[in-house]
Amino acid sequence: MAAADEASRPFAGLSDVSISEDIPVEGDISVPMGSSRRDDEFSTLDEPVKETILRDLRAVGNKFIHVLYPKRSSALLRDWDLWGPLLLCVTLALLLQGGSADSDDQGGPQFAEVFVIIWFGSIIITLNSKLLGGTISFFQSLCVLGYCIMPLTVAMAVCRIVLVGGSGPVSFGVRLVVVTASFGWSTFASTAFLADSQPANRKALVVYPVFLFYFVIGWMVLTFSPAQ
Amino acid sequence: MASANDPFQFQEFEEAASLLEADRDATTITIDDEDTKAEKQRIAAGFIPDGDDEDRLASDDKTELLSGQKKSAPFWTFEYYQQFFDIETHHVRERIIGSMVPWPRKNFIHVYLRRNPDLYGPFWICTTLVFAIAISGNISTFLGKLGKPNYKYTPEFGKVTIAATAIFSYAWLVPLALWGFLLWRNNKAMNLVTYSFMEIICVYGYSLAIYIPAVVLWILPYEWLRWCSIMVALCLSGSVLVMTFWPAVRDDHPKMIIATMSAIVVLNTLLAVGCKVYFFSKPETLIPVEHAPAAEPFIV
Secondary structure: OHHHHHHHOOOHHHHHOOOOOOOOOOOOOOOOOHHHHHHHHHOOOOOOHHHHHHHHHHHHHHHHHHHHOOOOOOHHHHOOOOHHHHHHHHHHHHHOOOEOOOOOOOOOOOHHHHHHHHHHHHHHHHHHHHHOOOOOOHHHHHHHHHHOOHHHHHHHHHHHHHHHHOOOHHHHHHHHHHHHHHHHHHHHHHHHHHHHHOOHHHHHHHHHHHHHHHHHHHHHHHOOOEOO | OOOOOOOOOOOOOOHHHHHHHHOOOOOOOOOOOHHHHHHHHHHHOOOOOOOOHHHHHHHHHHHHHHHHHHOOOOOOOHHHHHHHHOOOHHHHHHHHHHHHOOOOOOOHHHHHHOOOOOOHHHHHHHHHHHHHHHHHHHHHHHHHOOOOOOOOOOOOOOHHHHHHHHHHHHHHHHHHHHHHHHHHHHHHOOOOOOOOHHHHHHHHHHHHHHHHHHHHHOOOOOHHHHHHHHHHHHHHHHHHHHHHHHHHHOOOOHHHHHHHHHHHHHHHHHHHHHHHHHHOOOHHHHHHHHHHHHHHHHHO
16 A cells, blocks of 8 residues: 555646546447447358358349349349359250250250350340440349240240140140240340340340340240150 | 741640641641541542532541541450440431442442441341341241151251351451452552441441341242342342442452452352252252152052
């Protein structure tokens, strides 16, 4: 205690100093509890793998629903991903196999040809849209074009089921109706997302290649003939 | 360059424009590139290629200035290629119609392109034509062989590659050869009208537009209809090409004129007839092949 007295003596004069009243010295020193919780949300390193996969699957499924009911929303554009287009492309290419292509070389498209047409077609349409001065980014456009193949993939599955029943004129008529409807749906859905990014005097220039792209894919779906 | 202060004082280049502003009668020396020099020579010599020269000259002055500003991006940047897509929907529509309807006094390049050649039209017209030929050929083969017992439908997807190779090489290599040839003749004989490479590609691309409806017509299996439509399409697109390139070669040696024009027409014909023969088989030739094996057992 004597040492404390000695220590406080050089500072004894300080206790007489008065602090003027008009400088507010007050505050609250407390650590907000929320910040550490937010850090936990952003760090997804500790979560189970199932949750990681499910989150991506939920995002993909959400975009499928946006394609089913196309309205001018920006969800497809904001959080683009290419998982959905890859899944649809592989499914479509697999469904187009098993045709009459095994015996002769003048058959349907091979697996690689379907891949090349879908991906290179999408890239060329995206380049075309950007060269014409579109405001959409490269991968956003690829995402939209890939997701809008979904109606045609569904039509392909329906066509294969119809072909199991027979391949006469009736089944051809049914397939024609289904493919035409899904082709129209695909084109309408993708232009609902893409047309807003172009000035009004160039909209038709951007929509026509999309129309041609889905027309060619629809043609591939329609002319699929099963091996007899 | 005139200067009020000191005629021997070296004038910086940037001051030339402002000096000219101040004194419009001052003598100036301008060094142009080849296109504008050819343009001015043509105007000075009194050659007036077509009837629309009044507003063409007015817009040419503005487009000369604009074209000087347009071509500043180096060719490895995205902006360089963006200048070839600087068109609107109605421009493309007008150019397609202009390529199908040859007008005697209207030169396609001068009237429709107006120093703004685009790559959108040639590329997408070629792509559409490729798929139109492949699909129409497939449909016509199917309709021709319908009812034959041992025919199994195949989509014949490999033919798309062949069609693409043929049409894209016609639409890009022939303009390259023609441009090189015109450049060589321009050095030998002073032709006063020169076309840039992009303009020639544009003309060739748009001239293929007439074949798209012709190819769709070929689905119907009537030979007279196919030959009629091929003749009409050849005449229209060939005459547009000939009328476009006439001003570029008419000051040349007569033999060269005939050689160039006939080469243009012959290549066009070869493409059309070749596509028809390869993709659209005649229905009559299939009958002897189909029935010959069946006829043999009856000879016993």
